[in-house]
Amino acid sequence: MNANQFIATIADQQVIQAIQSAEAQTSGELRVFVTDKFVEDPVSEAWKTFARLNMQDTAQRNAVLIFVGPKARKFAIVADEGIHHFCKEAFWNQLAHQLSEGFKAGDYTGSLVRLIEEIGRALAAHFPRLEADANELPNEVLRD
Template structure:
């Protein structure tokens, strides 16, 4: 993905991230999605990053997972910002500050220009956190696609 001539992720890296998501979901009933959004739409300009992430979350139907265990990692490339949000089932069990620790680690990788590593590491950490609180069930199915969404 490219923005203003800057290359963030190659096609093979995007495909690899989808595999990282699938692997991270192997031990949990949780669902992880990653959205790379180039820039806000005009009508989104007044939304906070949290509000924008919630809008994406609902647009993707992530609130419809069986146990409300979806986590979205939204990257807003034009603003060099990102947000990690979880559904209500997650907020009941995951400690406050968990997503911020993961975000801090992503920031460190991004500052070094390691966009793939930052996102892949965040996905793995989210998967580990989900597995602690929402282990995979015998009848678990992949409820949401693993592909990275580019807008």
């Protein structure tokens, strides 16, 4: 599958619903970004995107970005310091492995949804939603 097919295959509405469902349980924020550019270093590009989207400005520093670069067949999951304090490298590596396996199997939307659900559970465990919580970041799937 080429990058354009990958991008077209992702069911935005299902991903958005997964983000909304996860965020209903937590003050944390999740975003998905898909680039049509070829990226050599997805982690570096993810952090640049994280900053460009002002994801570090959440009140509890608990935002997570899922960055996907289908042309390079690479992705990254980056998390702000609030959530990274609780969820260490092994957690993120396990999630990356699961997403990689799902992508290899061609289950792009399902893999993203399951990843969002897992991250949502981790966020909810450490940053449960409070009555006064507001959605700090948009939920749409971003593309460039």
